[in-house]
Amino acid sequence: MIQTDICIVGAGPVGLFAVFETGLLEMRCHLIDALPQVGGQLSELYPQKPIYDIPGHPSVLAGDLIRNLEAQIAPFKPTFTLGERVEQLLPQADGRFRLETNRGTVVEAKAVVIAGGLGSFEPRKPALEGLEAFEQKGVEYMVRDPEVYRGKRVVIAGGGDSALDWAMYLSELAAELHLIHRRDEFRGAPDSGKKVFDLAEAGKLHLHLSAQLVRLEGGDELERVVITDRNKEEVAIEADALIPLFGLSPKLGPIADWGLDLDKRQIKVDVETFETSLPGVYAIGDINTYPGKLKLILCGFHEAAMMAHSVVKRVRPDRKSTTMKYTTVTGISGF
Amino acid sequence: MIQTDICIVGAGPVGLFAVFETGLLEMRCHLIDALPQVGGQLSELYPQKPIYDIPGHPSVLAGDLIRNLEAQIAPFKPTFTLGERVEQLLPQADGRFRLETNRGTVVEAKAVVIAGGLGSFEPRKPALEGLEAFEQKGVEYMVRDPEVYRGKRVVIAGGGDSALDWAMYLSELAAELHLIHRRDEFRGAPDSGKKVFDLAEAGKLHLHLSAQLVRLEGGDELERVVITDRNKEEVAIEADALIPLFGLSPKLGPIADWGLDLDKRQIKVDVETFETSLPGVYAIGDINTYPGKLKLILCGFHEAAMMAHSVVKRVRPDRKSTTMKYTTVTGISGF
Numbered sequence: 001m002i003q004t005d006i007c008i009v010g011a012g013p014v015g016l017f018a019v020f021e022t023g024l025l026e027m028r029c030h031l032i033d034a035l036p037q038v039g040g041q042l043s044e045l046y047p048q049k050p051i052y053d054i055p056g057h058p059s060v061l062a063g064d065l066i067r068n069l070e071a072q073i074a075p076f077k078p079t080f081t082l083g084e085r086v087e088q089l090l091p092q093a094d095g096r097f098r099l100e101t102n103r104g105t106v107v108e109a110k111a112v113v114i115a116g117g118l119g120s121f122e123p124r125k126p127a128l129e130g131l132e133a134f135e136q137k138g139v140e141y142m143v144r145d146p147e148v149y150r151g152k153r154v155v156i157a158g159g160g161d162s163a164l165d166w167a168m169y170l171s172e173l174a175a176e177l178h179l180i181h182r183r184d185e186f187r188g189a190p191d192s193g194k195k196v197f198d199l200a201e202a203g204k205l206h207l208h209l210s211a212q213l214v215r216l217e218g219g220d221e222l223e224r225v226v227i228t229d230r231n232k233e234e235v236a237i238e239a240d241a242l243i244p245l246f247g248l249s250p251k252l253g254p255i256a257d258w259g260l261d262l263d264k265r266q267i268k269v270d271v272e273t274f275e276t277s278l279p280g281v282y283a284i285g286d287i288n289t290y291p292g293k294l295k296l297i298l299c300g301f302h303e304a305a306m307m308a309h310s311v312v313k314r315v316r317p318d319r320k321s322t323t324m325k326y327t328t329v330t331g332i333s334g335f
Numbered sequence: 336m337i338q339t340d341i342c343i344v345g346a347g348p349v350g351l352f353a354v355f356e357t358g359l360l361e362m363r364c365h366l367i368d369a370l371p372q373v374g375g376q377l378s379e380l381y382p383q384k385p386i387y388d389i390p391g392h393p394s395v396l397a398g399d400l401i402r403n404l405e406a407q408i409a410p411f412k413p414t415f416t417l418g419e420r421v422e423q424l425l426p427q428a429d430g431r432f433r434l435e436t437n438r439g440t441v442v443e444a445k446a447v448v449i450a451g452g453l454g455s456f457e458p459r460k461p462a463l464e465g466l467e468a469f470e471q472k473g474v475e476y477m478v479r480d481p482e483v484y485r486g487k488r489v490v491i492a493g494g495g496d497s498a499l500d501w502a503m504y505l506s507e508l509a510a511e512l513h514l515i516h517r518r519d520e521f522r523g524a525p526d527s528g529k530k531v532f533d534l535a536e537a538g539k540l541h542l543h544l545s546a547q548l549v550r551l552e553g554g555d556e557l558e559r560v561v562i563t564d565r566n567k568e569e570v571a572i573e574a575d576a577l578i579p580l581f582g583l584s585p586k587l588g589p590i591a592d593w594g595l596d597l598d599k600r601q602i603k604v605d606v607e608t609f610e611t612s613l614p615g616v617y618a619i620g621d622i623n624t625y626p627g628k629l630k631l632i633l634c635g636f637h638e639a640a641m642m643a644h645s646v647v648k649r650v651r652p653d654r655k656s657t658t659m660k661y662t663t664v665t666g667i668s669g670f
Contacts, residue, residue, distance in 0.1 A: 013391075053355070
């Protein structure tokens with residue numbers, strides 16, 4: 001079991017900076033993130049893209065911002081559990097909290113800071129009855145290993161870049177490739193759309209436009225994808241695999257079951273302390289909400305500072321001064 | 336007369352960053368600052384000192400942070416009036432504001448953002464009756480040009496670094512140098528204190544410890560400084576100059592007379608909009624107060640973003656979207 005002052009759920013930019021602000025007040029942090037590396041969306045989705053609205057950085061690559069934050073918090077020696085998702089948050093009789101991950105890691109902390117960003121990203125699923133019965137039995141929401149589909153009859157659904165890119169790629173491997181899209185135009189890059197039309201004309205894939213998924217048929221495994229064509233007539237496609245690629249949707253995940261007051265999918269916080277409805281549990285960054293809330297990284301940084309000045313009273317009730325000194329005067333004292 | 340969307344009073348780091356956040360929503364800014372350059376305290380008091388608590392900067396020299404902010408706001412072409420102090424803030428019948436400086440510059444704006452930091456720095460004065468009658472007639476609160484004191488009889492009062500440093504320096508120029516301090520130990524650097532004691536032993540200056548200023552005497556000009564010594568007995572020192580060096584104290588200055596709700600010397604603001612009690616006038620950074628307020632630069636940056644999302648409704652009521660887009664997606668559009 002890992003013992004710490006503060007367990008931070010989420011190691012994106014705001015979770016990382018919370019280590020700095022709490023570290024200035026001599027509190028230790030352990031961070032848990034479902035992703036295999038720190039940085040949240042910035043590392044996972046756009047490490048090579050510039051950000052322009054971090055104060056004092058006219059332009060900074062998302063990946064560089066994360067590296068700078070890692071250097072900034074290094075004096076406070078945070079510890080990490082990466083690639084695991086916190087499933088349970090259990091308040092203990094002595095006022096502490098016990099957190100358990102999906103892989104059985106247990107952390108005990110005096111306070112919890114949820115910096116979970118937009119939550120975990122989960123695939124948007126089509127509204128098809130009995131869909132879940134075929135998951136991992138032919139239905140997948142992302143292509144992990146394209147070789148799995150070599151020689152198979154594959155149906156892809158969707159009209160964005162992901163659907164177009166995989167349709168092009170798998171049309172070379174699959175025995176038969178169908179692309180189903182509910183409109184006549186694609187949302188993805190025009191160039192990709194053109195290539196897909198060319199492949200369809202060349203007979204390399206079967207294009208079904210203004211079409212809809214209707215139902216799935218099969219026994220233990222998926223055998224058939226039934227769609228309606230542009231004339232609303234049913235067409236049954238013999239298929240080994242269906243890959244709906246309708247994008248990723250952020251989900252709160254297990255956090256939704258921790259008994260915190262929510263507003264839509266955000267955690268409500270006090271605007272002075274950034275504490276949630278559960279005393280000792282704080283929420284900062286994109287995952288929280290309060291009147292006027294802006295989902296900006298810089299606002300999450302501010303919230304981290306405000307939170308630190310509140311949580312110190314719980315974690316270090318003996319501490320005389322909880323006022324932040326100007327670091328210009330005092331410097332940084334690591335531990 | 337200068338016409339603008341927003342007049343920002345104070346060109347420190349938070350005032351500068353407010354140009355960026357309002358610029359993203361297509362509002363133009365004019366900034367006024369009493370100092371001759373932008374950057375506030377960071378440029379004036381400690382440009383060469385490192386700051387450690389700006390997120391994403393493990394360490395940044397105060398002067399470099401200001402230069403980065405200047406580069407960051409350049410696309411929005413802010414205009415400046417420097418070296419002038421805003422004296423008057425006059426709400427107009429049409430909802431606009433007229434601002435007048437001590438040098439007669441007039442700015443008319445749709446909204447005003449006060450980012451005045453700790454206010455203007457003014458010397459702490461001793462509580463002596465009739466003190467002001469001798470100001471500029473022997474009494475000065477800072478040493479502008481030490482040569483003025485060559486061959487003069489000078490009394491310095493104070494026990495901090497400034498008093499010690501100038502006592503050492505002026506003991507070489509002055510005909511006679513007295514240092515008055517109310518305690519037996521100095522507050523300044525121990526090494527400086529030791530040098531001052533050595534100078535006193537060598538007869539280069541007259542040290543009066545556990546002593547108090549009592550009154551000033553003279554005609555048109557200062558002639559005599561009367562003190563009490565450690566036995567509470569009066570001693571009259573013939574003197575051409577008295578330099579009380581009791582430190583600088585931040586003052587709100589004319590802002591105190593603009594009819595805004597204050598709490599001590601800070602301007603009260605709404606925590607969602609950062610608007611003051613006077614609609615259309617906002618306050619951000621160290622000059623404002625709200626429950627839990629932290630005087631950190633990064634909190635001022637957050638307040639600038641929140642303010643921008645409120646002020647846009649007044650400045651651009653026709654604008655459809657006031658939501659900030661992620662700059663990573665949209666980039667920065669200057670004007």
